[in-house]
Amino acid sequence: MTTTIVTPKAAPAKEVEKDASMVKQKEMMAAHYDRLTSAPQTGEKVVSTFVPGNLNELTMCFGLLNNLPEVNAIQNGLRRTSGAFVLEAEKIGHSEDVCTYVKSDIGMMAKGNIAPNGKRFPDPDVLLLSYTGCFTFMKWFELLREQYKCETIMLHTPYMGDGKITPNMIEYMVKQLKDEVIPTLERISGVKFDIDRLREYLKKSATAEDDLVHVLQSAKRKPSPIDAYFGGIYYIGPIFGAFRGTDDAIDYYRFLREEVEARLAAGKGPVTPDGDMGKEKYRLVVEGPPNYTNFRQFWKMFYDEGAVVVASSYTKVGGVYDFGFRHDPEKPLETLAEYCLGVYTNRSLPMRIDMLTNYVNDYDADGLLINSIKSCNSFSAGQLLIMREVEKRTGKPAAFVESDLVDPRYFSAANIKNRLESYFQMIEQKRAATRAAA
Amino acid sequence: MEASLNGSKTATIVARAQALFDDLSFASAREWKAAAPGRKVVGYMPIYVPREIIHAAGMLPLGIVGGGDQLEVIHGDAYYQSYICRIPRSTIELGVSGRLDFVDGMLFPSICDVIRNLSGMWKMMFPNVYVRYFDVPQNYRDDIGGNYYVNELTELMHHLGELRGQPITDDELRHSIAGYNENRRLVRELYSFRAQRPWQAPAAEVYLALRAGLVLPVEQHTEMLRDYLAAAASEERPRRDNCRIVLTGVFCEQPPLNLIKSLELAGCYVVDDDLLLVTRWLTADVPTEGNPLHNLALAFLHQSESTAAKYEPNLKEKGQHLVRAVRRSGAEGVIFACPSFCDPALLERPMLQHVLKDADIPYIAFKYAENSGQMQPIREQAGTFADSIKLWSGT
Numbered sequence: 144m145t146t147t148i149v150t151p152k153a154a155p156a157k158e159v160e161k162d163a164s165m166v167k168q169k170e171m172m173a174a175h176y177d178r179l180t181s182a183p184q185t186g187e188k189v190v191s192t193f194v195p196g197n198l199n200e201l202t203m204c205f206g207l208l209n210n211l212p213e214v215n216a217i218q219n220g221l222r223r224t225s226g227a228f229v230l231e232a233e234k235i236g237h238s239e240d241v242c243t244y245v246k247s248d249i250g251m252m253a254k255g256n257i258a259p260n261g262k263r264f265p266d267p268d269v270l271l272l273s274y275t276g277c278f279t280f281m282k283w284f285e286l287l288r289e290q291y292k293c294e295t296i297m298l299h300t301p302y303m304g305d306g307k308i309t310p311n312m313i314e315y316m317v318k319q320l321k322d323e324v325i326p327t328l329e330r331i332s333g334v335k336f337d338i339d340r341l342r343e344y345l346k347k348s349a350t351a352e353d354d355l356v357h358v359l360q361s362a363k364r365k366p367s368p369i370d371a372y373f374g375g376i377y378y379i380g381p382i383f384g385a386f387r388g389t390d391d392a393i394d395y396y397r398f399l400r401e402e403v404e405a406r407l408a409a410g411k412g413p414v415t416p417d418g419d420m421g422k423e424k425y426r427l428v429v430e431g432p433p434n435y436t437n438f439r440q441f442w443k444m445f446y447d448e449g450a451v452v453v454a455s456s457y458t459k460v461g462g463v464y465d466f467g468f469r470h471d472p473e474k475p476l477e478t479l480a481e482y483c484l485g486v487y488t489n490r491s492l493p494m495r496i497d498m499l500t501n502y503v504n505d506y507d508a509d510g511l512l513i514n515s516i517k518s519c520n521s522f523s524a525g526q527l528l529i530m531r532e533v534e535k536r537t538g539k540p541a542a543f544v545e546s547d548l549v550d551p552r553y554f555s556a557a558n559i560k561n562r563l564e565s566y567f568q569m570i571e572q573k574r575a576a577t578r579a580a581a
Numbered sequence: 582m583e584a585s586l587n588g589s590k591t592a593t594i595v596a597r598a599q600a601l602f603d604d605l606s607f608a609s610a611r612e613w614k615a616a617a618p619g620r621k622v623v624g625y626m627p628i629y630v631p632r633e634i635i636h637a638a639g640m641l642p643l644g645i646v647g648g649g650d651q652l653e654v655i656h657g658d659a660y661y662q663s664y665i666c667r668i669p670r671s672t673i674e675l676g677v678s679g680r681l682d683f684v685d686g687m688l689f690p691s692i693c694d695v696i697r698n699l700s701g702m703w704k705m706m707f708p709n710v711y712v713r714y715f716d717v718p719q720n721y722r723d724d725i726g727g728n729y730y731v732n733e734l735t736e737l738m739h740h741l742g743e744l745r746g747q748p749i750t751d752d753e754l755r756h757s758i759a760g761y762n763e764n765r766r767l768v769r770e771l772y773s774f775r776a777q778r779p780w781q782a783p784a785a786e787v788y789l790a791l792r793a794g795l796v797l798p799v800e801q802h803t804e805m806l807r808d809y810l811a812a813a814a815s816e817e818r819p820r821r822d823n824c825r826i827v828l829t830g831v832f833c834e835q836p837p838l839n840l841i842k843s844l845e846l847a848g849c850y851v852v853d854d855d856l857l858l859v860t861r862w863l864t865a866d867v868p869t870e871g872n873p874l875h876n877l878a879l880a881f882l883h884q885s886e887s888t889a890a891k892y893e894p895n896l897k898e899k900g901q902h903l904v905r906a907v908r909r910s911g912a913e914g915v916i917f918a919c920p921s922f923c924d925p926a927l928l929e930r931p932m933l934q935h936v937l938k939d940a941d942i943p944y945i946a947f948k949y950a951e952n953s954g955q956m957q958p959i960r961e962q963a964g965t966f967a968d969s970i971k972l973w974s975g976t
Contacts, residue, residue, distance in 0.1 A: 236934065238919075238927040240664070240948075245928070274719060274892070278694045281719070281892055282928035288896055289932055297719055297892055301729075302691070304700055304714025311736075315729035319720055491714070492701025517664045520924060524669065525698040527660050528705065545662065 159416040159439075164399040165377050171395065173260065175385045179208055180262035188332055191267040191287065194461045196275025196300055196483035200344035200388035200470065201324070205332035209385045210267060212283070216247040218259045220435030220549035228254065229550050242279045242518040243550040245286065252290060266291050269331045271324070275300040276460075276488030277521045296327050300483040306491050308484050316480035342472035344388035349469040354396035355382055356464050361403050362453040363506050366423035368406035370413040372452035373442040376433065383461030388470075415446045424449030425570055428502040430456045430495075430529065431514040431522050434546035437554045441546070444560050448567055452512075454502035456495065456522075459487040466498075488521045496532045503537045509570045510539040512563075517547045540573055542566035590812035591786070594805060598789035601796050602838070605652055605675070610643050610796050611683050621745060623686035623711075626672070626696055627833040628890055629862040630688045630715050631734065631877050636757040636799060637749045638741040643684060644795025644859065647671040650837040650952040660702070666922040667950045668834040669699045676707060686711035686744060688737075692833060692890045693925050711744055713737065719892040721882045730878040738874065754873040760799050762866040767806040768794075769861060774810060776852045776910035780820040782813045784828075784851035785842045791857045821848070824970040827912045828854040829903060830930065832888050834920035834951050843956040844916065848967030852910040855888060862886050889929035900936030907942055913970045916963065917946035943970060 161169075182189050190207040192198070194214065202209055219225040228250025229243050235253060237246050251257070256264045272284040272295055281297075288295045298319055301312045325336050358378060362371045369375065378399060386392040406412075412420040416439050427445075429452045434441050445452065459465070463485050471478040487495070503511055511533045515523045527543070534541040544562050547553035601609055614620045621640045625632070632642040648654065648671030656677040657670030675681050687710055689700035700714040716733060718726030742748040768791065775782040790809050794802040823845065832855045844851060865884045868876045887893065887902035907915060915937055919926035930946060937944050945966045947959055 236931045238930070238948075240922045241924060241927050272892075278692075278697070278890075279924055279928060282889070282925070285893065285899065285932060286928070289899070289935065292896065295894075295896075297894060299719035299726075299892075301716045302697055302714055304689075304697070304716065311729060311732040315718070315720075315725065318725045318728070322722070322725060323720070491704075492698050493704055495701075496705070515662055517662075520665065520698075521694040523662060524665055524695040525660075525702050527662070528702050532705065 160414060160418045161416075162402055162414045164395070164402050165414075167395060167398060168377050168380050171381055171386060171391060172384070176258050176260045179210055180258050180260055180264060182208060182265040188268040189265050190269050190271050190328075191284075192271040193273050193275070193277075193280050194383050195277065195486040195488060196273035196298070197383070197387075197461065198271065198273060198298070198324075198479055199385065200341055200348055201320070201479060202271065202328065203344055203388055204336060204340050205328045205334045207269070207328070207332055210264065211384055212248045212287070213244050214384055215251065215258070215264075216244040216549050217435050219247050219251060221438055222259065223436060223551070224251075225436060225549035226551040242283070243548055244518060245279060245283045247549045248283070249286060267293055269293060269328070270295040271328075272297045273300065273483065274298060275483045276302070276486050277519075279521070294327065294331060296324055298324055298483070300489060303484060303490050303494065306494050308481060312484055313477055313480045316483065317476045320476050320479060338475055341475045345470040345472040345475055345478060347390065347393055348388045349471070351382055351387065351392040351396040352462075352464045352469050354393075354400040355379075357400050358396070358403050359454070359458065359465055361407055362451075364407055365426075365507070366410070366412040367426065367451050367453050368403050368411060368413060370415070370420075370442075370446075370452050371458060372429045372433065372455040373415075373438070373445070374413050375452070375455055375458040379458050379461060413446075413451060415442065417443070417446070420446050420449075420451065422449055423451050425567055426451060426453045426506065426508045428452070428454045428499060428506065428508045428511045429514060430499055430511060430526065432457045432460070432516050432519060432548055433514060434516075434554050435549050436551040437556065440556060441554075441559070444563050448563070450563075450567065453506040453508055456487050456499065459498075461486065463487055463490075492525050492529065496529055496536075499529065499533050500536045503533060503539055508539065509573075510534075510566075511537075511541040512566065513541065513543045515543060515545045517545065517553050518550065519548065540566070540569045542569070589816055591809065591816055594809045594812060595786050595789055598786075598793040598805070601793045602789055603651065605648060606680055607643065607683070607796060610641055613641050613798060614683055619745070621685040622683060623688065623741070624681065624684045625688040625715075625859075626690060626692070626699075628690055628692050628858050628888060629717070629885075630690050630859065631737075631881075632799070632859070633754060633757040633761050633867075633873075633877065634734065634738050634741060634749065636760065637738075637753040638745050640685070640741065640745065641798060644857075645672060645675065645681070645687075646795065646833075646835050646857070647951050648674055649835065650839075650954065652952075654952075664922055665695060666834055666920050667952060668920070669695050671951065672699065673702070673706075676703070684710065686713070686741070688713050688715045690715045691717050693923070695924075696833075711740065713740065717881065721894065723879065723882065727878050727882055730881060731874050734874045734877060751873050755869045758867045758873055758876065759869050760803070762869070764794065764799050764803045764806070765861055765863060766866070767803055767810065771806060771810055772853065772861070774814065779823070779825065779850035779852050780818050781816070784845055784854070785838055786813075788838070788841055788856055791860050794860050795857065821850075822971075823848050823850040824914065824967045825850045825852045825910070825912045826966075827852065827903065827906050827910060827915045828856070828918060829915060829933070830917045830919035830923075830926040831856050832858050833925070834923060836918055836949050837951065837953055839956050840918070840949055840953065840959060843960045844963050847960040847963035849916065849963050852912050853906045855886070858886050858888060889925035900933045903933055904936060904940045904942065907940075913943070913974055914966060915942060915944040916966070917944060919946070919948050921948045921950050943974070
């Protein structure tokens with residue numbers, strides 16, 4: 144039996160409205176893809192690595208361009224090409240049960256490895272397996288290594304099972320960086336490591352991180368000037384991707400901060416694809432990644448109801464900065480270790496519960512919504528307990544919807560919409576009960 | 582198998598192992614704990630923990646591998662989405678239903694994100710139990726991964742010492758290492774015996790004998806293995822016209838016992854497998870002289886099994902452990918049996934299949950859950966595989 148995925152033909156699309164920062168972000172990403180696909184001509188070397196635990200400041204010390212397979216899968220999801228890639232990977236033997244990021248990537252390779260700009264991705268010169276917060280990463284890069292037959296570096300980030308970073312973890316990671324990661328990158332790139340260059344990049348990272356945190360925390364205000372999930376995904380793009388540690392990132396986040404401050408001053412809510420959001424009716428915290436194949440449709444279900452996401456865990460998957468961590472140029476390798484160890488999915492379940500509870504309280508949210516992703520056990524296993532525990536601690540209602548990252552087969556618009564509508568009714572009831580009790 | 586069980590020594594041993602397997606209240610472990618004041622039990626999940634350290638603390642290491650096909654999961658399903666494997670939900674069921682209420686500590690090894698997150702859930706749900714996520718290095722250099730691992734082991738040893746109220750000494754640990762060395766030697770001997778004469782040691786019996794080691798004190802289990810080996814060697818059993826296969830992918834969530842039996846009934850002798858790897862994770866004796874934690878760490882780095890949860894730094898070496906298992910055991914093919922939604926097994930499978938294809942080794946694949954009840958499709962698939970090997974191999 145074969146399955147054919149048919150994407151319904153949409154009516155002529157209305158022009159999507161974007162903040163100036165979104166336009167700028169899109170231009171940055173496009174420029175990066177152009178630089179990547181031009182690498183065979185320019186001679187730049189390419190490192191494939193992952194978003195959580197990515198060491199952009201370090202790889203830039205060797206003049207390496209980063210290529211992030213999750214971001215490519217997201218691009219394919221947004222462009223609705225991932226469904227066919229997932230099927231292609233399943234056709235060549237990958238299980239229907241496993242991560243669709245992986246299968247989208249493998250399927251894309253099988254179909255010519257074409258980047259969003261229509262040009263072929265270069266083969267990586269090295270795979271830097273930053274094994275951080277996700278078991279699948281390890282298998283994913285073993286699968287890529289099998290295809291590319293290039294050198295692979297493993298950087299193992301221990302899991303924060305006991306809710307703390309120990310000296311042993313830091314020492315282990317620093318030793319891996321010093322004795323394995325850096326010497327291998329030197330050999331592959333032909334560039335000698337310069338720790339002062341790394342310090343410079345780290346300093347720039349910290350500046351951009353300050354502005355990002357300012358932007359994310361602006362959602363504490365009412366109305367929130369940003370959507371910290373759907374809009375937040377645009378905001379994290381540069382810093383989670385190829386731009387952390389660059390002047391471009393500093394410029395972007397300064398620009399974004401000014402834009403958000405202007406919205407705050409004007410008392411405006413977030414910009415949605417359909418323009419300025421109407422009255423803010425519901426403030427939510429969201430746990431879990433979004434669905435990308437129907438991203439805009441998913442977002443619309445929120446803003447049509449006046450729901451804004453004021454904090455999300457997904458925007459912490461490439462680094463948690465809002466509890467004080469900044470890349471520190473004074474201890475360059477230790478800070479990289481600390482960064483990797485602290486990313487959201489490397490935190491124990493009790494830590495995640497504490498974090499989400501804090502978000503609900505600090506952002507004065509109406510409750511927690513979990514978008515549980517079939518592909519992602521790192522996020523999803525345990526989310527039902529998270530939901531109950533956050534509900535118990537905050538006294539606010541929580542809800543649960545299911546979808547997938549980039550597999551359109553697992554996005555059921557009607558089911559999700561029904562659940563969201565019921566959830567908003569629950570919030571209304573809770574408010575009415577609170578008013579009655581007052 | 583049934584015919585050989587009438588009153589024989591093998592039958593007696595297997596019946597005992599079967600009773601331990603069937604007992605979801607862990608009566609033998611409870612009895613062990615109740616037999617002397619102050620005794621403690623520490624549970625652990627797949628794939629590997631250094632049981633020697635638990636034993637050195639005078640505690641009973643208790644292997645928890647889910648609830649199998651006899652446990653009705655009522656509460657456990659409320660904690661997991663439909664697309665997550667079965668072992669965590671049945672393990673939660675064991676916990677919530679009070680079946681593990683005598684367990685003083687639980688170790689959750691680094692195997693996948695589901696078991697990893699279960700460690701945090703256990704902390705929340707059973708706050709009076711000592712819970713540890715047991716991380717192991719994915720870097721195999723002595724001065725990097727080795728140092729990290731020694732420090733992790735030191736911490737575990739310290740915590741278990743605190744749990745019993747008295748530090749664990751190096752001599753206690755050396756003594757335990759010696760006990761587990763002996764146990765692993767017998768497990769290896771059993772596997773070697775089965776590879777040579779699989780009709781004398783059916784897969785289901787070998788499995789039950791190994792499984793008993795998850796609940797018995799190591800000394801008793803060693804004795805059981807020795808007795809089983811002697812009995813199995815002395816009782817002649819009919820030899821079937823079966824092919825010989827390696828069973829792989831079964832290292833975490835356990836296949837139903839009926840599945841293992843079905844493979845042999847369908848014409849496939851299991852001559853090697855990756856079931857219950859903790860019983861033979863370390864592939865050689867751990868030295869009993871010198872620093873015991875250092876010795877355990879070196880054994881882990883350089884003399885341990887390969888499996889999906891372990892990074893293989895060398896591309897050329899990827900999957901070769903399976904080819905070697907086939908050659909060593911004289912197998913004619915490989916059966917991939919992977920639990921549904923098992924990331925490690927299912928992500929690994931295509932890479933292993935490519936290696937087997939290059940080595941010209943035939944294989945088939947299917948999925949199961951620990952509570953799979955319908956064996957007919959598996960029996961048909963395995964039977965067809967056995968027929969195809971007999972008809973076409975070597976042509």
